[in-house]
Amino acid sequence: MQIKLVIGEKVDLIEINNNNTVKDLLKNMDIAPETVVVKKNNCIVIDEELVEDGDLIEVIQVIYGG
Amino acid sequence: MNSCDKCGNPNIIIKKKQSGQKLCKDCFIKSTQNKVIKDIRKYKLIKKGDKILLGLSGGKDSVMLLDILNSLRKRNIIDIIAVTIDEGIHGYREEGVEIAVRNAKKLGVEHRVVKFKDYFGITLDEIIAKNTLKDGRRNACTYCGVFRRWIFNKVAREEGATKIATGHNLDDETQSIVMSYLEGNIHNLTRIGPKSEIKNKKFTIKIKPLREIPEKEIGLYVIAKELEVHFAGCPYAIESFRGEIKDFIKQLSNEHPTIMYSTLRGFDKIKTILKKEFSNKSIVMECEKCGEPSAAQLCKVCSFLESWKK
Numbered sequence: 001m002q003i004k005l006v007i008g009e010k011v012d013l014i015e016i017n018n019n020n021t022v023k024d025l026l027k028n029m030d031i032a033p034e035t036v037v038v039k040k041n042n043c044i045v046i047d048e049e050l051v052e053d054g055d056l057i058e059v060i061q062v063i064y065g066g
Numbered sequence: 067m068n069s070c071d072k073c074g075n076p077n078i079i080i081k082k083k084q085s086g087q088k089l090c091k092d093c094f095i096k097s098t099q100n101k102v103i104k105d106i107r108k109y110k111l112i113k114k115g116d117k118i119l120l121g122l123s124g125g126k127d128s129v130m131l132l133d134i135l136n137s138l139r140k141r142n143i144i145d146i147i148a149v150t151i152d153e154g155i156h157g158y159r160e161e162g163v164e165i166a167v168r169n170a171k172k173l174g175v176e177h178r179v180v181k182f183k184d185y186f187g188i189t190l191d192e193i194i195a196k197n198t199l200k201d202g203r204r205n206a207c208t209y210c211g212v213f214r215r216w217i218f219n220k221v222a223r224e225e226g227a228t229k230i231a232t233g234h235n236l237d238d239e240t241q242s243i244v245m246s247y248l249e250g251n252i253h254n255l256t257r258i259g260p261k262s263e264i265k266n267k268k269f270t271i272k273i274k275p276l277r278e279i280p281e282k283e284i285g286l287y288v289i290a291k292e293l294e295v296h297f298a299g300c301p302y303a304i305e306s307f308r309g310e311i312k313d314f315i316k317q318l319s320n321e322h323p324t325i326m327y328s329t330l331r332g333f334d335k336i337k338t339i340l341k342k343e344f345s346n347k348s349i350v351m352e353c354e355k356c357g358e359p360s361a362a363q364l365c366k367v368c369s370f371l372e373s374w375k376k
């Protein structure tokens with residue numbers, strides 16, 4: 001299935017497996033969940049949220065490391 | 067089934083790892099505001115009639131602090147002057163300044179932008195470019211910290227402010243505690259806390275109302291409230307020991323979500339004793355060049371500036 005992924009200025013259409021959660025998605029991209037806020041279809045969601053076909057997922061980095 | 071612990075709304079935006087509490091957007095915003103106001107009362111950070119100088123960088127912490135303290139201003143409990151320091155960090159600070167200006171304007175809060183260049187004749191970029199680490203210069207955060215403290219203190223007196231409020235959060239405070247321990251800097255430890263003490267009438271009291279709010283929740287708050295915020299990392303942060311400590315605590319927190327709270331609680335318990343034993347009773351004098359309070363004949367700012375003249 002396909003989703004639209006927005007990270008900062010970057011917008012991508014990506015293929016992912018079924019039954020992925022936001023947490024799985026972040027893990028695959030090597031992003032620490034504790035440093036970002038994620039919106040699904042413009043609403044803030046928690047890590048456990050299931051990602052479904054056609055979703056718009058926006059990853060907003062809120063914590064910048066040292 | 068996930069739903070808000072307070073109102074039952076199925077759209078939750080946070081499940082707190084430390085407590086298991088689940089909250090929807092509105093309840094999260096409300097409970098965060100209540101927590102900050104409660105801490106302000108508990109630690110007696112603000113009293114009616116205070117004029118607060120708020121350090122407004124445009125980053126999430128200071129924008130959230132402005133948002134919450136503004137509710138006290140609207141109720142005529144306090145007055146606020148927002149101050150943005152332009153250190154002169156090219157490609158980073160400009161956007162933060164613009165965002166700070168817009169946030170203050172939106173709320174109708176008095177605002178000043180003050181520049182390193184105007185007060186010291188030099189920008190942070192110039193300081194770093196002119197002195198290399200090999201020549202024994204300190205890391206950028208050291209200079210930045212020293213110069214910022216000087217400016218805040220000076221501007222607070224210029225504006226007749228009674229308190230200086232900064233957006234330091236739980237992560238910052240925990241980092242400071244762990245850093246000071248690891249460096250063996252017990253004197254620095256005695257200065258960590260929600261409110262500074264007045265050692266000299268030229269010093270304005272500093273308060274940290276967000277000290278018990280985790281950084282992640284501050285990020286969540288500003289996005290939930292759709293506040294305009296400058297999300298970016300300072301280009302000089304990579305130079306700092308603090309950055310290493312930050313990564314280290316983050317990593318620990320993954321498996322031990324309460325570790326920052328316990329570090330802070332434990333520290334606050336031993337702080338009174340620490341202060342009794344280690345607070346140095348050095349006399350505070352006035353810098354002979356600039357007149358600001360200082361532990362030596364020249365304050366740190368003036369002695370740095372002098373050393374670069376040679």
Ligand SMILES: [Zn+2]
Nearest residue numbers: 070073090093
């Ligand atoms: Zn709720």
Ligand SMILES: [Zn+2]
Nearest residue numbers: 353356365368
């Ligand atoms: Zn001086």
